[in-house]
Amino acid sequence: xxxxxxxxxxxxxxxxxxxxxxxxxxxxxxxxxxxxxxxxxxxxxxxxxxxxxxxxxxxxxxxxxxxxxxxxxxxxxxxxxxxxxxxxxxxxxxxxxxxxxxxxxxxxxxxxxxxxxxxxxxxxxxxxxxxxxxxxxxxxxxxxxxxxxxxxxxxxxxxxxxxxxxxxxxxxxxxxxxxxxxxxxxxxxxxxxxxxxxxxxxxxxxxxxxxxxxxxxxxxxxxxxxxxxxxxxxxxxxxxxxxxxxxxxxxxxxxxxxxxxxxxxxxxxxxxxxxxxxxxxxxxxxxxxxxxxxxxxxxxxxxxxxxxxxxxxxxxxxxxxxxxxxxxxxxxxxxxxxxxxxxxxxxxxxxxxxxxxxxx
Numbered sequence: 001x002x003x004x005x006x007x008x009x010x011x012x013x014x015x016x017x018x019x020x021x022x023x024x025x026x027x028x029x030x031x032x033x034x035x036x037x038x039x040x041x042x043x044x045x046x047x048x049x050x051x052x053x054x055x056x057x058x059x060x061x062x063x064x065x066x067x068x069x070x071x072x073x074x075x076x077x078x079x080x081x082x083x084x085x086x087x088x089x090x091x092x093x094x095x096x097x098x099x100x101x102x103x104x105x106x107x108x109x110x111x112x113x114x115x116x117x118x119x120x121x122x123x124x125x126x127x128x129x130x131x132x133x134x135x136x137x138x139x140x141x142x143x144x145x146x147x148x149x150x151x152x153x154x155x156x157x158x159x160x161x162x163x164x165x166x167x168x169x170x171x172x173x174x175x176x177x178x179x180x181x182x183x184x185x186x187x188x189x190x191x192x193x194x195x196x197x198x199x200x201x202x203x204x205x206x207x208x209x210x211x212x213x214x215x216x217x218x219x220x221x222x223x224x225x226x227x228x229x230x231x232x233x234x235x236x237x238x239x240x241x242x243x244x245x246x247x248x249x250x251x252x253x254x255x256x257x258x259x260x261x262x263x264x265x266x267x268x269x270x271x272x273x274x275x276x277x278x279x280x281x282x283x284x285x286x287x288x289x290x291x292x293x294x295x296x297x298x299x300x301x302x303x304x305x306x307x308x309x310x311x312x313x314x315x316x317x318x319x320x321x322x323x324x325x326x327x328x329x330x331x332x333x334x335x336x337x338x339x340x341x342x343x344x345x346x347x348x349x350x351x352x353x354x355x356x357x358x359x360x
Contacts, residue, residue, distance in 0.1 A: 002129055006100055009033050009040070009072045010130045014102070016045035016054065017074045017137055022214040023048050025191045026286035028075055028105075028141040032058040034096070036069035053078065055087040059094045067095035074134040076105040076127065079114040088114050092121040101127040102134035106145040140191070140288030143309070149279045150191070154292040154299060155183055155312040156327050163324030164296065169202050171325075178351030179314040181211055186312055188212040190291035192242075192282065196298035197224035200233050207235040207293070218291070221282075223298055225272050227252040231259035246273050275305040300329035303340060308360050311342065315354045 016031025024030075024046055032054035034042035042065070044057025052060075055077050059066050077087040077099070091099065104112055104127060115125050135142060140151035157175045158164045165171035173180065187193055188209045195207060200222055207220045220241040222229055227245040235241055236259045243256050246267035253263050266281060268274035282290060292302065302308050313327075333339060346357040 002100075002126065005035070005038055006070075006072070006129060009035050009070075010074070010100060010102060012040075012043070013054075013072045013074050014130060014133055014137065016043060017134075019045050020047055021137075022188045022212070023216055025049070025216075025288055026141075026144075028138040030054040030073065030075050032071065032073040034058050034062045034066055034069050034071050036062075036065055041065040041069060050084070053084055053087050056084070056090050059090055059096075062094070068097045070098040070100060071096045072100050074102040074130070074137065076101045076103065076110055076112070076114045077118070078105065078107075078110055079117050086114075088117045091118065092123070096123060098124040098126075100129055101125070102129055103127060103131045106142045108145070138288075144283045144286070144288050148283050149276075149307065150282050150287050150290045151310070152279065152290045152292060152302070152308050153186065153190070153310045153312055154294075154302065154308050155186060155314075156299070157183070157314045157316070158327055159316055159318050159320045159324065161319050161321070161324075162327055163320035164327055165325040166320065167323045167325065169325070171203075174318070175314045175316045175353045176351040179316075179353040179355065182350050182355065183312075183314065184209050184212050187218065187291050187293075188214045190218050190289045191287040192219040192221050192290050194221040194223065194290050194292045194294065196294045197222060197226075197228055198295045198297060199293070200224070200229050200235065202295075204234050205293075206237075208239060219287070221290075223273050223275075223278070223294075225267075227256060227263070229256060229261075231255045233259075236261055244273050244278055246271055272301075275302055275307055279307045296325050296327060296329045299327060303328055303360075304330065310360070311356070311358045313356045313358070314350065315356065317352055 012033045013031040017029045020029040027049045031045040042058040042062025044054045046054045079086050079088045143151040193207050208217050217239045220235050222243045224243050225246040227249050241261045243261045244264045266274050266278050342358040344358045348355045
């Protein structure tokens with residue numbers, strides 16, 4: 001039976017897990033607390049791949065007090081040898097009596113086997129407490145493990161009438177400083193920031209995280225079918241950049257590699273980048289969440305390819321008019337039943353702007 005105390009301790013485990021929001025990739029964000037007789041005796045959170053898991057840290061802090069205690073964790077304890085030994089072995093050795101996990105690990109290497117091994121050792125298992133919150137925290141990891149593609153979040157800044165730029169391409173700045181700062185926090189949690197050649201050509205962005213206390217910069221990805229990105233582009237000056245194209249242009253590829261970029265060719269029959277295969281490749285590289293900041297053409301192509309999961313839209317209280325550039329370049333529709341359906345999950349005011357989170 002789940003008690004009010006169980007809810008409280010699981011909430012603490014989730015808060016600890018969230019501390020790894022910017023750092024754990026490719027691993028999931030995991031927090032753990034241990035309680036005995038209603039008193040917290042140990043806690044820990046996973047900070048970085050290769051470092052100790054949350055359960056191990058919590059057990060170390062609890063020491064002998066872990067014997068007969070309850071362990072709360074937002075994700076099923078691992079049962080396989082990865083970068084670190086299995087957490088289930090440490091839990092059993094510590095004499096934990098009961099384990100409450102928010103959700104089962106979607107990793108096929110675990111996927112219930114952790115629970116099985118704990119039950120075999122006589123430990124009581126419960127899972128499902130605050131599962132929705134746990135899934136949201138690791139939504140990218142879950143996506144990669146269950147469908148072999150990362151979670152793709154597309155950020156768009158627009159006027160109230162849905163225009164992302166003037167007809168001449170100028171877009172700085174449609175939204176206010178608070179909204180732009182909030183956008184960098186979403187960038188920081190992503191494993192990679194993806195854009196298109198058109199944005200690189202027109203805006204020459206740095207495509208990095210600024211104003212957020214994070215020890216890690218996401219990978220930068222440019223979708224550039226013809227490898228036209230200039231070797232002097234600002235995004236190539238610092239950090240890792242992957243340029244993905246569709247043609248084997250040896251001279252341009254060599255130029256980009258000379259500027260420090262990694263290059264990949266993932267082509268479709270039309271001479272463009274095959275976007276679905278690109279996302280499968282990014283999952284193979286253990287990327288959980290992709291943050292898209294691109295122009296209307298690539299936005300439309302990604303949506304049509306069926307790889308966009310979530311829209312992060314900032315709407316400014318201003319009107320640009322029909323001459324401005326829209327959010328998505330899409331074919332003309334003849335029936336409203338053919339539109340892309342969205343589910344709005346959140347609407348919040350950020351400074352003078354509105355932030356809308358919607359899922360496809």
